[in-house]
Amino acid sequence: MFMSNGLRIVVLLKQVPDIEKVRFDVETGRIDRSSAPAETNPFDLNALEAALQIKEKHGGEVTVISMGPKQAESSLRDALARGADKAILLSDPKLAGADTIATAKALAAAIRKISNYDLILCGEKTVDGDTGQVGPEVAEFLGLPHAAYVCEIREITKEKITVVSDMGDKYLYELKLPALLTVTKELNSPRLPTLRDLLKARRLPVEVWTAEDLSEYVSPNELGYEGSKTRVVKVVIPTTEHRKGIIFRGDDAVERIAKILLEEGFVA
């Protein structure tokens, strides 16, 4: 307990398709997102959980921000049900088609608009984009220090936070607040919202901001597809790799595999 108002924490969330259920059309390279139910990017739930734990310990307020189509509101409501205090959805056709730079600019602008923040948390990456770039890019656009792959938060004081960053070997970093962290799944186990909380969250407000609402902080032509620096030229769905696919059953399988290991020089 170190200050009267506690920490003001912003959590960045993305709604993603359930990757186990998405269908990929090998012929056309189309990703049929409608085939899969949407969920909150699993890594972002660890970021939210960390924010809620900090709030429980030190007091404060948790604001969740997402960017996406209208239906991303359900991920924000889920976050409210888990204990977030305030939810903002950046949603506007002008924001669509954004690469990581244009996404990070929109999120950074929204955080500037909120103006009062001590800590920004997000997942280490998303399961659809897989880039892990948006977090560090937001930090750079806001001019804040960041630590990536945070698997442990050791200490928080009014001025600074000490964290363990897992980059293969583990490093201890001390960051001056405000700062941004991207977190791994090892950080914690996200809580589940109760049914009661879910029902209650259905009535809570989710603010929707458009590109125009951010225009004081970023020019609209820096956002969305227009503001993107990369373009997807084509998508290829790899068919199952060029594998031999030889299946052994029965008693001679041991001999067959041993022979392959020997012939390939794996048995020194």
Place this chain on the structure above:
Amino acid sequence: MSELKGILVYAEVAESGIHPISFELLGKAREIADKLDFKVWSVILGHNISDKASELIYYGADKVYVYDDERLRDLNVITYKTLLTALVKEIKPEIFLMGATPWGRNLAPRIAAALNTGLTADCTDLQVDENGKIIQIRPAFTGNILAHIETVSKPVMATIRYKVMKPIERNTRRKGEIIIRRPEKIEADGIKCLGKISRREVNLPDADVIVAGGRGLKKKEDLKLLEELADLLGGVIGASRPLVDEGWISKDHQVGFSGNTVKPKLYIACGISGSPQHLAGMRDSRMIIAINTDPSAPIFRHADYGVVADLYEFIPRLIALLKKVKKHGKQGS
């Protein structure tokens, strides 16, 4: 400053010296440079690393920028970002490549944002199209698709996955220029590295042989069985996420989307069904052998050799046979 067009390669420093991914990037940069009549430049930052710069020339660099300073010993993302951003603004490369290591993926986005340029993460290939444009190829959707990406700003920035590019042969007669930089001011705003606190138990990305266990294992002690097989093959133990979640083995051993991406010469999946998350971490292994009781397990569709069997029966017999062969081999020689 320079009229010449160039490709800049960030050489990452590992404990043992230059991280091998740096040589792989130089190999690819050399190939593209020769095609487009560009130069290959490299940059290395760290402490007591000046003597390593010539290695970068042996592997294809025409010019190497060296920032050697005690204050660069720690991996400080602000310090490194500031120096690299300034260098890019000075020498204006067309392309800037970094390794998709955890450090590279941590640092690259900060630089891309500072330069306001596009960055493509974790590429598995770079191609030059008929117009001389760079096409970056990368897996997305947890490895389910391959996106072809073009950058419309400069420089084209990409992080490249380990073990996908080939280094050129080391040639100690290659000549190049080494430029030593002594930065006066080193910015480290707001971040202090208090040091490395633990070393990974095992380096899976570097391993040639991985014997990995999954849900098919019944208890923690059974990992010993896999360990014995791995020892015989000169390999190390990997695991799918459930075993790490159970606390049977440390995350250093985890293969998959939220763990390590690996590309060994041999991957033996024991009792692993092959979820998309697991496949994303190992599907590029050179040879894959899968052992599973369930003939419909997805892992079999990604394996060169599949064995439909109980690993508790199969692996002890395989170990016994390999031991016998080994002993026999020794006697024979």
